[in-house]
Amino acid sequence: MIQIQIQKSLLMAEGKLNLDVDFRLEMGSFCTLYGKSGAGKTTILKILAGLVQPDAGFIQVNDQVWLDTAKNINLAPQKRNIGFVFQDYALFPNMTVRENLVYAAQSKEDLSAIDDLLQRASLLSLADRKPLTLSGGQQQRVALVRALVRKPPILLLDEPLSALDLEMRQLLQDQIYQLHKSFGTTTLLVSHQLSEIYRLSDQIISLDKGKVIAQGPPAEIFGKERLSSKIQLVGEVLAIKKSDVIYILDVLIGNNIIKTVATEDEVTNLQPGDTVTVFTKAFNPIIKKR
Amino acid sequence: MALDWQPIWLTLQLATVTTALLLIIGIPVALWLANATSRFKPVVEAIISLPLVLPPSVLGFYLLLAFSPSRALGKFLSENFDLQLVFSFAGLVVGSIIYSLPFMVQPVQAGLEAIPSSLKEASYTLGKSKLETLLKVILPNIKPSLLTGMVLSFAHTIGEFGLVLMIGGNIPDQTRVVSIAIYHEVETLDYASAHIYSFILLILAFSILLSVYLLNKRLVKAF
Structure with missing residues (x-):
């Protein structure tokens, strides 16, 4: 069980923010911190990792107290044994892929498991390359396996897939999930992508x-408004054209442009660039695998 | 005519010792400045940068007073450590370190400030101490800045004149570096020797700067 209770006042782009959270996580669970940017998600991860100090707080992992500002307990990041995957991956540019992993190793067993990790992330053929010569998806995989070299019980992922395209993202989602399962880590993911969170x-x-x-659970959180027999899509208006007595709207939803009447x-006060909700009731969608 | 090579060896010795010591002193100072949020940071930055704008003779004059055996600091050093900093090689080294400090600190500080803090944080979360992080992650990734700092300090030390003249004087084998030797040769109307010394310094300075630009280009490419 991980118990987290923190308070910190932050200076964000949108102004002052009072971070005040209190939650518990089961060991071995996969939990996502979800919310708009500027909600304090990354700060929570960094406080959990010991990289940022809260104004007041208490963090306990199983029986070990990591932070207790009331008792002046504050474990250094080095002693917390967590894996952290940074948004910009934070790979060491002076080391090759393999050297990045070797640097992370703490014991002989860690060292001997490196080939296996590289294999699992299909990185063996890239092991002697420098990180900056790799693609975004490859760098992301290096960052992920580097965080797992020490077999940390807790894995923190700070929007690890935000810089990647859709296809790569789906591939890596599977990989993250498999590694999470096989290492039995408690994983805390920061994300604002619904598909990622749901999967x-x-x-x-x-x-x-x-x-x-x-x-x-996701179904409970999103179930109330987002999942129903109604279909509800949010999109951006691209164009408004008048045709006889009606108007034709081009709306961009995801990667598709939908024409709607x-x-x-409905079109008064609307102009291209506006965000709109498109919904339809009493419909029976046909679903086909692509 | 036999040229006295001693000033040249002395100059190279002084520049090498100064650069080596500056590397040891400059990195911690730059680290502190790059991470400091203290309100004294601008004061420290201003003091370190003083030699950039102050005439070397001003710095030399104050150091001469401070190092003088009749004053507190000079007396303390000479009584407790048998260290004579006026008109001695040791004094030149101390003076040169102060004089060239900004040339080491500024590039290294800029390099440290440009490196993403997530690299440092990643190393900490991998269980590595601050020292190990510094030696294996931070410093290897600011190699171009370190090289620039070293070369500029070395070249600047070779080029100093006013400060050396004030605290070192013109003692053969002790404090007569090339720049002083040139002044000395001109005073004694030995223009031929002055020519040779000057030409050697010119070539030395040019080749040092050329090599730093060439190397930096390669280092930047390597990343």
Whole structure:
């Protein structure tokens, strides 16, 4: 069981933010911190890793107290034994892929497991390359396996897939999940991509303006509004064209442009660039695998 | 005419010792400055940068007073460590370190500030101490800055004149570096020797700077 309780006032791009959270995580679970940017997600990970100091707080992992500001206990990041995957990957440019992993190793067993890790992440053929010569997806995989070399019980992922394209993202989601399962880590992921969260996590902590607004399994958190027999899509208006008495709207939803019909009432106050919700009721969608 | 090579060896010796010591002193100072949030940081930065704008003779004059055996610091050093800093090689080294400090600290500080803090944080989360992180992650990734700092300090020490003249004087084999030797030869109207010394310094300075630009280009490419 991981118990986290922290308070910190932060200076964000949008102004001052009072981070005040209190939650528990089961060991071995895959939990996602979900929320808009500026909600304090990354800061929570960094506080858990010991890289940022909260104004007040208490962190306990199993029976070990990592942080207790009331008792002046504060374990250094080096002693917390966590794996951290940074948003910019933070690979050491002066070392090859293999050297990055060797640097992370702490024992002989860690060293002998490196080939296996490289193999699992299909990085063996790239082991002697410098990180900056690799693609984003490859760098991400190096960062992930480097964080796992010491077999940490806790793995923290700070938006690890945000810089990658859709296809690569899906591939890596599978890889992250498999590694999470086979290493039995407690994984805490920061993300704001719904598909990622839905596929991977068994717990979601939804944050808004530094506060936890909901915690639970994905279906429970998103079930209330996002999953229903209604289909509801959010998109960006690209063009509005008048055709006789009606209007044709081009709306960009995901990577698709959808043409839809609108009345004059609906298009008043609308202009290209606006974000709109497109929804339809009582429909029976046909689903086909591509 | 036989040229006295001693000033040249003395100059290279002084520049090498100064650069080596500056590397040891400059890295911790640059580290502190790159990470400091203290309100005294601008004061420290201003003091370190003083030699950039101050005439070397001003610095030399104050050091001459400070090192003088009749004053507190000079007396203390000479009584407790048998160290004579006025008109001696040791004094030149101390003076040169102060004089060239900004040339080491500024490039290294800029290099340290440009390196993403996530590299340091990643190393900490992998269980590595601050020292190991510094030696294996931070310093290898600011090689171009370290090289620039070393070369500029070396070249700047070779080029100093006013400070050496003030605290070192013109003692053969002790404090007569090339720049002083040139002044001395001109005073004694030995223009031929002055020519040779000057030409050697010119070539030396040019080749040092050329090699740093060539090397930096290669180092930047390597990353």
